[in-house]
Amino acid sequence: MGILLQNGKLLELESGELLAREVLIEGNQITRIAERIEAAGHETVNLNGHVIVPGFFDMHVHLRDPGFEYKETIETGTQAAAKGGFTTVACMPNTRPVLDKPELLRYVYEKSQAVGFARVYPYGAITKGERGEELTDMDALKEAGAIGFTDDGIGVQNAGMMRSAMERAKELGLPIVIHAEDESLSGKGCMNEGEVSKRLGLPGIPGVAESVHVARDALLAELTGAHLHVCHISDASAVDVVRWAKRRGIRVTAEVTPHHLLLTDEGIDGTDANWKVNPPLRTEKDRQACLEGLLDGTIDMIATDHAPHSEEEKKRAFQVAPFGFVGLETAFPLLYTELVEKAKLLSLHQLVQKMTAAPAAIFGVPGGRVVEGGVADLTVIDLQQERVIDPAEFASKGRNTPFAGWKAKGWPVLTICNGRVTHNEL
Template sequence: MGLLLKGGRVLNLENGELEARDVLVEGRHITRIADSIEADAHEVVDLGGHVVLPGFIDMHVHLRQPGFEGKETIATGSQAAARGGYTQVACMPNTRPVLDTPELMKFVIETAEREGFCTVLPYGAITKSELGEELTDIKALREAGAVAISDDGVGVQSSSMMREAMRVAASLDVPVVIHSEDEDLAKDGCMNEGVVSKRLGLPGIPGLAESAMIARDILLAQETGAHLHVCHISDAWSVELVRWAKSMGLNVTAEVTPHHLLLTEAIIDATDGADANMKVNPPLRTEADRQACLRGLLDGTIDMIATDHAPHMEEEKKRPFRTAPFGFVGLEFAFPVLYTELVEKNNLLPLHELVQKFATNPAQVFKLNGGRLAEGALADLTVVDLNTERTINPDEFYSKGRNTPFAGQQVKGWTVLTVNQGRITYQA
């Protein structure tokens, strides 16, 4: 028996048209898309005119397991992902222990297969324990299922270490995913360095801490031929550097978060630095930086949207701004926030281009099976309601984390159904 989605509007990813179509899923694949498909013995879901999209893919989440299960688990994080329309997520390795062995790759994959609500793709660490002192066995990590390598949470400070990592990664066709932060420049900063940080008396992190590391790694990628992917880009000069690298034909890609597209340090200023739910790394920066990130997304310099979903316990985020942990959650409302602000309200890009940033581009960049809506494609699907406006309410989150600056916003574009490899994983 198959799964028949009737009465929906399928988004044409080429021309942006919404086409009234039924979608039949049998096994793990889409077997038919047509004007009308007979129910026969299939399980039927009436979509009521809602919009059918390819399942979203987030290449940057923190599921916290193993080691920090009080913040999140593979089960709760993937359930939050499914509620947000995600069918694949890539989890960062800065757990405890760090995901730096084949055994830990297998642990994540097997736990997700047993307990999860979406496909979980683990990153392997670049260096053992993310200490920057010794390379991991990148070949073994890849063979065990690592989607790429990253020391996210910290930047690889040693240029020679990163150079060697890129050489090995290039020979294995493994993407190198960078947390771009020069720790000597960032020091103990807790927000963007500038006028606001000085007024609040808080130590700042300059944009240069990000862009200087990106510049270094672009040059290393040029020498080694590695695929370099820049995490959570936030600084205007960083965007320019990625734009230059692409103009030179280098295999450099980048992601941006909803919060760096929509928010600035002004929200920290408005609370006098009293609310650590506004604290994230890289930090919320200036309006000029935000506009640069937005331009980069619109012109294709930035390839994809990633949430950098980083759950923390409530008591941690109640600490003073200086000492509270960095990070926001975002899986459950990333698409509604950006659909509302970029498509509906401000008409900055059409729906199908936003969906490409959420699904098609991540699949293409990381060579994943997904991001398509076609007969024969993997049945990773998201159905969204573009009309109903609802409030972002952390009390309703499936994630253990409640830490977000978007709480209380009214947005449209909520997920009503998620299908992962032919299995319904969320239904409103």
């Protein structure tokens, strides 16, 4: 017996057309897509005219497991993913211990298969303990299923170390995924360095702390031929560097977060650490540069950098509270409402591409399209329903978001991952 989705509109990713189609899921596959499919013998689900899109991808999440289970677990993090319409997430290795050994990657795979609500691909660390001193056994990490290598949370400060990592990654055919931050420039900063940080008297992180590092690694990628993926780009010059590197034929891709597309440092008052994130919210000029980069293809995909923390941690003073926002449960409605509906900068299918087909193709993982014979990873969106964002309703353990109280439309009402219903509000 299959699951037959009736009365839905399938979004055509290339043209943006909404087609009246029924979709049949049998096992973990989409076996038929047609205007009418014989319902006998199948469980039918009425989609009430809502829109069918591929399950979303988020190539940048912190599941905090192992070691920081009070912030999030693989179970709660993937529940949040399913609720947000995501069927695939890639998790960062800055756990405790750091994911720098094959058995730790295997732990993530096994636990996510046992209790998870999404496909989970772990990154392996570039350096042991993310200490920047010694490379991990990258071959063994690939063997254990690493989807790429990163020391996310901190930048690899030593250029020679990064060169060696890229040489190895190139051999292994996996990307080097960078958190670009030159610590000699970012220092003890807690927000963007600029007018607002001066006004508030808070130490700033200049945009060049990011762009200098991106430029260095773009040149190292040119030298080594490695695939460089730039995480959470936020600075206008860093966007320019990626644009330049792509024109030059360097193998570089980049992601941007919803918060860097929607917010600036003007929203920070220095008291609420739910506005503290790294890289920091920057200026309107930087935000516009990120939007432009997303539109012209310089920035390939959207990733949330979902970074849950406990309430106690985020209640600390702005300067000492940890960096990070949760993002999985609000990403799509916020981007759809603000960029598609209000600003009309993107069309629905362009936004969906940046969250599905683009990351799937770049990281070479299944999903990213709704096609016959493809994996049954899909999401159904109610584009009309408007809700107020209430962190108390999150499935994530983290409530740390600057978007509390925002009104947004376009909520995922059904998520199916690998043929299994992982979220259902129909």
